Amino acid sequence: MRTKTQAMTVATPAIAVRGLTKRFGPVAAVEGLSFEVVPGRVTGFVGPNGAGKSTTLRMLLGLIEPDAGSAAVLGMPYGSLARPTETVGAVLDAQAFHPLRSGRNHLRVLAAASGIDDARVTEVLEVVDLSAAADRKAGKYSLGMRQRLGLAAALLGDPDVLVLDEPANGLDPHGIRWLRRTLRSFADAGKAVLVSSHQLAEMQQTADDVIVVDRGRLVTTGTVDQLTNEGGTGLEEAFLELTDEGGIR
Numbered sequence: 001m002r003t004k005t006q007a008m009t010v011a012t013p014a015i016a017v018r019g020l021t022k023r024f025g026p027v028a029a030v031e032g033l034s035f036e037v038v039p040g041r042v043t044g045f046v047g048p049n050g051a052g053k054s055t056t057l058r059m060l061l062g063l064i065e066p067d068a069g070s071a072a073v074l075g076m077p078y079g080s081l082a083r084p085t086e087t088v089g090a091v092l093d094a095q096a097f098h099p100l101r102s103g104r105n106h107l108r109v110l111a112a113a114s115g116i117d118d119a120r121v122t123e124v125l126e127v128v129d130l131s132a133a134a135d136r137k138a139g140k141y142s143l144g145m146r147q148r149l150g151l152a153a154a155l156l157g158d159p160d161v162l163v164l165d166e167p168a169n170g171l172d173p174h175g176i177r178w179l180r181r182t183l184r185s186f187a188d189a190g191k192a193v194l195v196s197s198h199q200l201a202e203m204q205q206t207a208d209d210v211i212v213v214d215r216g217r218l219v220t221t222g223t224v225d226q227l228t229n230e231g232g233t234g235l236e237e238a239f240l241e242l243t244d245e246g247g248i249r
Contacts (some may be wrong), residue, residue, distance in 0.1 A: 012075050014039050014161045014192030015060065019069035022055055022216075029055040030216040032069070037194045037209075039160075042187045044207035044224075045196040048243055052216035053196045054092070057165055061090055073161055085114040089154030090163040094146040094170070096153075099139025103130055103149050106138055107156065116156050124152040129178065143170025151182070162186060164195045168202055180206045204228065204235040214243045 015037035022030045030052040037043045047053050058064040060071040062078040073081065073088050081087045097106045107121040125131045128148040133141065138149060147170055154162060162183070168176050176199075183193050183206060197203050203210065203224075210227055212219040219242050220227070227238045 013037060014074060015163075015194055016072045016075070017056070017060065017069070018071075020056060020059060020066050020071055021068040022052075022059060022064060022066050028216050030059070030066075033213065033216065033218055034069075035211050035218060035221055037161075037192050039192045040187055040190050041208040042183050042193040042195065042206055044203040044210045045194055045213070046198070046200065046203060046210060046239060047213035047219075050215075051213045051243075053213060054165060055216075056213070057090075057092060057163055057194075057196060060163065061088070061092070063092075083114075083157070085116070085157030085159065087157075087159055088161040088163060089157060089159040091147075091150035091154050091167060092163075092165045094143065094150045097138045097146075097149065099137065101138055102135045103138050103141065103145075103152075104134040106149065107152055110153055111156055114157060120156055120158075124155045127155060127182070128152045144172060144175050147171060147179075148175075151179075160191050162191070162193045162195075164193070166197055167195060168197060168199050176202060200236040200239055201234070210235070212239065212242050219243065 013036040017033055017035050020030055020033040033052070033056060045053055055064060059066045060078065071077065078084060078088065104121060104125065107124065108118060111118060111121055125134050128151050130145065130148050130152060133145060141149065147167055151167060168179055171179060183195065187193050207224055209221070209223050211221045224235065228235055
Protein backbone atom coordinates (compact mmCIF):
# COMPACT_ATOMS: atom_id res chain seq x y z
CA MET A 1 0.00 0.00 0.00
CA ARG A 2 1.28 3.44 -0.89
CA THR A 3 2.02 5.96 1.82
CA LYS A 4 1.30 9.68 1.69
CA THR A 5 4.99 10.41 1.18
CA GLN A 6 5.24 7.87 -1.61
CA ALA A 7 2.16 9.26 -3.35
CA MET A 8 3.14 12.89 -3.70
CA THR A 9 6.44 13.00 -5.54
CA VAL A 10 7.68 15.45 -8.10
CA ALA A 11 8.12 12.58 -10.60
CA THR A 12 4.43 11.63 -10.49
CA PRO A 13 1.90 14.31 -11.45
CA ALA A 14 -1.05 14.50 -9.12
CA ILE A 15 -3.30 14.54 -12.19
CA ALA A 16 -2.30 13.59 -15.72
CA VAL A 17 -4.70 14.00 -18.65
CA ARG A 18 -3.50 12.61 -21.98
CA GLY A 19 -5.36 13.09 -25.27
CA LEU A 20 -8.73 13.04 -23.55
CA THR A 21 -11.64 13.05 -26.00
CA LYS A 22 -15.41 12.85 -25.58
CA ARG A 23 -18.16 13.37 -28.14
CA PHE A 24 -21.89 13.58 -27.57
CA GLY A 25 -23.34 12.81 -30.97
CA PRO A 26 -21.87 15.32 -33.42
CA VAL A 27 -20.60 17.60 -30.63
CA ALA A 28 -16.99 17.29 -29.48
CA ALA A 29 -17.22 18.25 -25.81
CA VAL A 30 -13.53 17.49 -25.22
CA GLU A 31 -11.02 16.86 -27.98
CA GLY A 32 -7.42 15.73 -27.53
CA LEU A 33 -7.02 17.48 -24.19
CA SER A 34 -3.74 17.04 -22.31
CA PHE A 35 -2.44 18.70 -19.14
CA GLU A 36 -0.86 17.98 -15.76
CA VAL A 37 -1.52 19.16 -12.22
CA VAL A 38 1.40 18.96 -9.82
CA PRO A 39 1.58 18.60 -6.02
CA GLY A 40 2.00 21.69 -3.89
CA ARG A 41 0.10 23.92 -6.34
CA VAL A 42 -3.39 25.29 -6.80
CA THR A 43 -4.30 24.95 -10.47
CA GLY A 44 -7.17 26.92 -11.96
CA PHE A 45 -9.18 25.27 -14.75
CA VAL A 46 -10.88 28.02 -16.74
CA GLY A 47 -12.78 28.41 -19.99
CA PRO A 48 -16.04 29.79 -21.41
CA ASN A 49 -19.36 28.07 -20.83
CA GLY A 50 -19.42 24.88 -22.87
CA ALA A 51 -15.63 24.65 -23.03
CA GLY A 52 -15.65 21.08 -21.67
CA LYS A 53 -14.49 21.72 -18.12
CA SER A 54 -17.21 19.76 -16.31
CA THR A 55 -17.04 16.91 -18.83
CA THR A 56 -13.28 16.71 -18.28
CA LEU A 57 -13.67 16.56 -14.50
CA ARG A 58 -16.32 13.85 -14.80
CA MET A 59 -14.05 11.75 -17.00
CA LEU A 60 -11.21 12.26 -14.53
CA LEU A 61 -13.42 10.91 -11.74
CA GLY A 62 -14.72 7.94 -13.73
CA LEU A 63 -18.27 9.27 -14.07
CA ILE A 64 -18.08 9.46 -17.88
CA GLU A 65 -16.21 7.06 -20.13
CA PRO A 66 -13.89 8.86 -22.58
CA ASP A 67 -13.95 8.00 -26.27
CA ALA A 68 -10.17 8.26 -26.37
CA GLY A 69 -7.27 9.23 -24.18
CA SER A 70 -6.76 8.77 -20.47
CA ALA A 71 -6.98 10.53 -17.13
CA ALA A 72 -5.05 9.45 -14.05
CA VAL A 73 -4.78 10.47 -10.40
CA LEU A 74 -1.36 9.74 -8.94
CA GLY A 75 -0.62 7.52 -11.91
CA MET A 76 -3.82 5.46 -11.81
CA PRO A 77 -7.31 5.73 -13.31
CA TYR A 78 -9.82 6.75 -10.66
CA GLY A 79 -11.63 3.41 -10.94
CA SER A 80 -8.43 1.54 -10.09
CA LEU A 81 -7.69 3.42 -6.86
CA ALA A 82 -7.76 1.10 -3.85
CA ARG A 83 -9.07 3.79 -1.47
CA PRO A 84 -10.35 6.63 -3.64
CA THR A 85 -11.58 8.86 -0.80
CA GLU A 86 -8.08 8.89 0.66
CA THR A 87 -6.59 9.81 -2.71
CA VAL A 88 -8.95 12.37 -4.24
CA GLY A 89 -11.71 14.48 -2.75
CA ALA A 90 -14.15 16.00 -5.23
CA VAL A 91 -17.05 18.44 -5.30
CA LEU A 92 -18.88 18.55 -8.61
CA ASP A 93 -22.37 19.30 -7.30
CA ALA A 94 -23.09 21.39 -4.21
CA GLN A 95 -26.60 19.90 -4.09
CA ALA A 96 -25.46 16.27 -3.66
CA PHE A 97 -27.11 15.57 -0.30
CA HIS A 98 -30.46 14.46 1.13
CA PRO A 99 -32.27 17.69 2.07
CA LEU A 100 -33.87 16.16 5.19
CA ARG A 101 -30.58 14.98 6.66
CA SER A 102 -28.54 17.26 8.86
CA GLY A 103 -25.12 18.29 7.61
CA ARG A 104 -23.55 16.11 10.30
CA ASN A 105 -25.58 13.03 9.37
CA HIS A 106 -24.85 13.54 5.68
CA LEU A 107 -21.14 13.39 6.46
CA ARG A 108 -21.60 10.44 8.81
CA VAL A 109 -23.24 8.42 6.03
CA LEU A 110 -20.37 9.20 3.67
CA ALA A 111 -17.78 8.43 6.32
CA ALA A 112 -19.37 5.08 7.17
CA ALA A 113 -19.52 4.09 3.49
CA SER A 114 -15.77 4.75 3.15
CA GLY A 115 -14.72 3.19 6.45
CA ILE A 116 -13.75 6.55 7.94
CA ASP A 117 -13.92 7.07 11.70
CA ASP A 118 -16.88 9.17 12.85
CA ALA A 119 -14.51 11.52 14.69
CA ARG A 120 -13.33 12.80 11.31
CA VAL A 121 -16.81 14.25 10.71
CA THR A 122 -16.38 16.61 13.64
CA GLU A 123 -12.93 17.59 12.39
CA VAL A 124 -14.02 18.53 8.87
CA LEU A 125 -17.07 20.41 10.14
CA GLU A 126 -14.66 22.59 12.10
CA VAL A 127 -12.38 23.02 9.08
CA VAL A 128 -15.23 24.34 6.92
CA ASP A 129 -16.75 26.39 9.78
CA LEU A 130 -20.07 24.51 9.82
CA SER A 131 -20.00 23.22 13.40
CA ALA A 132 -22.71 25.61 14.57
CA ALA A 133 -25.05 24.56 11.75
CA ALA A 134 -24.11 20.88 11.68
CA ASP A 135 -27.38 19.62 13.14
CA ARG A 136 -29.65 21.68 10.90
CA LYS A 137 -31.28 20.08 7.87
CA ALA A 138 -28.97 20.50 4.90
CA GLY A 139 -31.94 21.40 2.72
CA LYS A 140 -32.23 24.64 4.72
CA TYR A 141 -28.62 25.61 4.10
CA SER A 142 -27.75 28.63 1.98
CA LEU A 143 -25.79 27.99 -1.23
CA GLY A 144 -22.60 29.09 0.50
CA MET A 145 -23.21 26.64 3.36
CA ARG A 146 -23.87 23.89 0.83
CA GLN A 147 -20.52 24.63 -0.77
CA ARG A 148 -18.87 24.30 2.63
CA LEU A 149 -20.68 21.00 3.23
CA GLY A 150 -19.48 19.70 -0.13
CA LEU A 151 -15.90 20.63 0.70
CA ALA A 152 -16.24 18.93 4.09
CA ALA A 153 -17.30 15.75 2.27
CA ALA A 154 -14.31 16.03 -0.06
CA LEU A 155 -11.94 16.37 2.91
CA LEU A 156 -13.28 13.39 4.86
CA GLY A 157 -10.61 10.98 3.65
CA ASP A 158 -7.73 13.48 4.11
CA PRO A 159 -7.02 13.14 0.37
CA ASP A 160 -3.87 14.00 -1.55
CA VAL A 161 -5.80 15.71 -4.36
CA LEU A 162 -8.83 18.03 -4.45
CA VAL A 163 -10.99 18.42 -7.56
CA LEU A 164 -13.54 21.22 -7.23
CA ASP A 165 -16.09 22.57 -9.72
CA GLU A 166 -17.05 26.20 -9.04
CA PRO A 167 -16.51 26.01 -5.24
CA ALA A 168 -16.86 29.78 -4.74
CA ASN A 169 -20.44 29.98 -6.07
CA GLY A 170 -22.69 31.43 -3.39
CA LEU A 171 -19.88 32.42 -1.04
CA ASP A 172 -19.80 35.95 0.34
CA PRO A 173 -16.50 37.88 0.46
CA HIS A 174 -15.61 36.38 3.84
CA GLY A 175 -16.37 32.90 2.50
CA ILE A 176 -14.27 33.47 -0.60
CA ARG A 177 -11.32 34.58 1.51
CA TRP A 178 -11.81 31.52 3.71
CA LEU A 179 -11.86 29.26 0.64
CA ARG A 180 -8.72 30.88 -0.73
CA ARG A 181 -6.88 30.28 2.55
CA THR A 182 -8.17 26.71 2.81
CA LEU A 183 -6.98 25.80 -0.68
CA ARG A 184 -3.63 27.49 -0.10
CA SER A 185 -3.14 25.58 3.15
CA PHE A 186 -3.98 22.32 1.37
CA ALA A 187 -1.43 23.02 -1.38
CA ASP A 188 1.20 24.21 1.09
CA ALA A 189 0.96 20.80 2.73
CA GLY A 190 2.33 19.32 -0.51
CA LYS A 191 -1.04 18.32 -1.94
CA ALA A 192 -2.68 19.27 -5.23
CA VAL A 193 -5.78 21.29 -6.07
CA LEU A 194 -7.59 21.47 -9.41
CA VAL A 195 -10.37 24.05 -9.28
CA SER A 196 -12.73 25.00 -12.09
CA SER A 197 -14.05 28.54 -11.79
CA HIS A 198 -15.57 31.42 -13.73
CA GLN A 199 -14.38 33.92 -11.11
CA LEU A 200 -11.19 34.97 -12.84
CA ALA A 201 -10.28 37.78 -10.45
CA GLU A 202 -10.44 35.29 -7.61
CA MET A 203 -8.44 32.74 -9.59
CA GLN A 204 -5.72 35.32 -10.06
CA GLN A 205 -5.42 35.59 -6.27
CA THR A 206 -5.85 31.89 -5.53
CA ALA A 207 -4.15 29.85 -8.25
CA ASP A 208 -0.47 29.21 -8.92
CA ASP A 209 -1.06 27.72 -12.35
CA VAL A 210 -3.87 28.09 -14.89
CA ILE A 211 -5.18 25.77 -17.60
CA VAL A 212 -7.28 27.56 -20.24
CA VAL A 213 -9.61 25.52 -22.45
CA ASP A 214 -12.02 26.52 -25.20
CA ARG A 215 -14.31 24.37 -27.34
CA GLY A 216 -12.92 21.26 -25.66
CA ARG A 217 -9.31 21.97 -26.56
CA LEU A 218 -6.34 23.25 -24.61
CA VAL A 219 -5.65 26.92 -25.34
CA THR A 220 -2.69 27.42 -23.03
CA THR A 221 -1.29 26.50 -19.65
CA GLY A 222 1.20 28.29 -17.43
CA THR A 223 1.67 30.08 -14.16
CA VAL A 224 -0.59 32.98 -13.27
CA ASP A 225 2.41 35.31 -13.56
CA GLN A 226 3.15 34.07 -17.07
CA LEU A 227 -0.42 34.54 -18.24
CA THR A 228 -0.68 38.01 -16.71
CA ASN A 229 2.77 39.17 -17.85
CA GLU A 230 4.04 39.24 -14.27
CA GLY A 231 0.97 41.17 -13.14
CA GLY A 232 1.01 43.66 -16.00
CA THR A 233 -2.45 42.56 -17.11
CA GLY A 234 -5.31 40.91 -15.26
CA LEU A 235 -6.19 37.24 -15.72
CA GLU A 236 -9.60 38.27 -17.06
CA GLU A 237 -8.01 40.36 -19.83
CA ALA A 238 -5.62 37.55 -20.72
CA PHE A 239 -8.50 35.06 -20.74
CA LEU A 240 -10.61 37.19 -23.08
CA GLU A 241 -7.73 37.59 -25.50
CA LEU A 242 -7.08 33.86 -25.52
CA THR A 243 -10.73 32.90 -26.04
CA ASP A 244 -11.84 35.18 -28.89
CA GLU A 245 -12.62 38.13 -26.61
CA GLY A 246 -15.37 36.13 -24.92
CA GLY A 247 -17.66 36.41 -27.95
CA ILE A 248 -21.01 34.61 -28.14
CA ARG A 249 -20.66 30.94 -29.04
